[in-house]
Amino acid sequence: MKYLDKTITEIHELLKSKKIKPIDLVEEAYENIEKSDLNAYITLNKEEAIKKAKELENVEVDDNLLFGLPIAVKDNICTKGLLTTCASHMLDNFLPIYNATVVDKINAANMIIIGKTNMDEFAMGSSSRTSYFGAPHNPWNTDKISGGSSGGSASTIAARDVLFALGSDTGGSIRQPASYTGIVGMKPTYGRVSRYGLIAFASSLDQIGPMTKNVYENALLLNVISGHDKMDLTSIKEQDEDYTRLIGKNIKGMKIAIPNFFVSDIVDNEIINKIKKTAKTLEKMGAKVDYIDMKYLNHAVTLYQIIAMGEASSNLARFDGIRYGHSKENPKDIRDLYFGTRAEGFGKEVKRRIMVGSYLLSGKNAREYFYKALSIRDDMKQEFTNVFKKYDYIIGPTTTTTAYLLTDPMDDPRKSFMDDVLVIPVNMAGLPGLNMPIGFDKDHMPIGMQIIANSCEEAKIYQLASALEKELNLDLNPWGGKKDE
């Protein structure tokens, strides 16, 4: 019997009535991970997880539904005493002496960290293939990518190894892999979840978020990890709220916009058709759907490249071999230490982004590109604000294609950004956005839809997502019961 296939409430009841113990869940999670064999993890936390599970046997099970449940954490989130590599040779020996704020929150909720998930190196990529440790596989077709950069987290959730995972989303890195693997991934409003302890890629865009197999569990995990943190000055000072509170309410009268750009010829027909069909379903459920024109959406990728790479070039400067991480052996002088450490420690894509970012901030380029991008970004935010004056939601496909082959060429650096063309605008505007599965393509690969709402309206997103989830009632188990045979 697999406990982790049950609903969260069922598992909680079993734990509460002492029919099972946290250790049963932990052991099952490790069995699942081994069976799935998706290269979803960089480091497993077996010893500590078992220890924690046993400790929890002496703790009374409270009303917290997440008590004793295993969780996977993306490997760019610092975990005290547990390797945090960012999927890079630069940090493959890095043992943090501090926890990210989200990790403290997970621990406080008595959840059990099962391991650190695979990802693109320093979250730079869209297929997790820039990982120093090799790419994770998509459980729907193990020859295919699970997306990126939170590919490992997406993969392990889709495979039903564990119920909960954390990802991070700078330009779609939660929603895009969630779409490729048929799971629910939320990028909360910028500032909802503390970034303290998240190894920065692009500070003004990075946001940690929950990845789960369904909407309700997603909202539950956001309840745990969100909240104001005085260690992060960009953390927003909103009152704590229950993100599940609107789940179950109907969506009658809700106004939904689909930007024409989101269903233009950059998107595969099969996906456009699925979105249009879903729009019809939503109308049947009582919502009103309009196709609208939105300015700036087509510029989002360009703006993203400038801002994200500019910030990244500075954020990654600290990896110099002096205080932590990889360090060139026997350097001749300080210059040799810098050059050697960074040449050896960083992979190709990371180096490319640091170089481009440095160039964009250099001399008069800063005015011509970086500062201009910052100002257009404000215009883009304003455009979203205007749309949300008339609409409750913006929806559209999460990706332009479904997951492609791991062996597809990686030689076009722009391709990776184009994978994220539909998800990036949300990061630029700092808004919450969620991916949910809405069906499959002809090869039975998942198709995802993203739901965007105004700042701090995560609960409202969950309301729409859960209503649609219930209506669609998809079978989202990639193993189709075959795995246990």
Add this chain to the structure above:
Amino acid sequence: MSNYIATIGVEVHVELKTKTKIFSNSKNGYGQMANSLTNVIDLGYPGTLPTLNEEVLNLAIKAATVLNCKIRPEIHFDRKNYFYPDNPKNYQITQFATPIGYDGYVEIEVDGEKKKVYIEEMHIEEDTCKSTHRGVKTLLDFNRAGVPLIEIVTKPCMTNSKEAKAYLEKLKELLFYSDISDCKMEEGSMRADANVSIRKKESDPFGTKAEIKNIGSISNVGVSIEKEIERQAKIYDKGETFKPQTRRYDDKLGDTVLMRVKETGNDYRYFPEPDIPFVIVTDERIKNVKKTIPMLPDERREKYLSLGVSEINTTKLIQNRNLSDYFNHLLEEKISHQTASNLLLGDISAYLNKTEKDITDTTLSKERFIELVNLVSNSTLTSKNLKEILEIILESKDSIQSIMKSQGIENITDDKEIREVIQKIISENPESVEDYKNGHDRAIKYLMGQVMKETKGKANPKMANDILKEELQ
């Protein structure tokens, strides 16, 4: 070299006297064990983020105020990107686009002439760590990393080393007096760079600039500017030119030494710090900070002089902040302020130095000090007697008069008693009386001596003097 006009600008870094660092809660301290005042934020560990110490903002507002700067209502921080081992994140968080203070001035006086030194801008930034070179190795002490700094940049408005020195003295005095910084150049809490160029005529464009970095004392700033002007003049006199460069002052050589030639402008790839949101500096906040600014040296000087304190005592008092603060409590009192300053700077200072105490550590309350000043002013307590009982005065809480009594220092203040003694002395010394009447002033001193001898020093000298003169008429 006198036929050149020098143009001098000064940049000063000042460490702020805060309890904790600017972007973390590590202690801000000097002289502690290496790397004992650091945490993962100061060390630039991955994933860590800066917080903003509000105390820094308040001190910066204070500094901007005492430097007569305009204060920008909305500020942000920028990243200055460069690789150096003393720079933990390989970027320094500073202010590039929106310095908190701008367009200020400091008034100096050189050779009796007043002049304004204009402040271009004043911004907040973090200090780097301290590197010590030992042979082929470099040791890093991160205690200083993240210590809050303000950098104050003047316009190129000074023309000689005297002005630069006067500016630095004044700056130091202002920042020290307003509790912004210790301003100890020897400990590095105040560091100065000087930019020097020379040209023939006012109408000529500015000459090539040399920057002299990190000069360790105010007097060395003076020497290095003079040496640099001399060096540049020699080059121009030969018809040669030089490239913009960075130099340092070598204390042993007593001269500036080339560090590096500036080939191209530095490219620090500045951009707004995304980890710290914009800060709104409200008028309310500025108002509250202004309330915390104590009376500044110039105002003190003016007040003291107007109360009849001598020029020299005024200067000495202002040099001793604690005594000056103590003295400020007495400004409204009807006492002899000159006597009060004499007492503070004389016997009391000697006692404080000997015992390594602060004036506020003694028992000398305002009321008792006023009593003391009055007793000395009207000569009830002579300086000789004061010396005998000063320790008791500063260590007990009894009134000065009761201390005098218990120590057997008693003045004969009875008019009649003194007059009798004086009449006796006059009758016994007819020659001296004659000398006095012939205009020999020395005679009265002799007679006074006799009176004091007769009364064993207990006669109130002022009273005795007055009566003596009366009796001699």
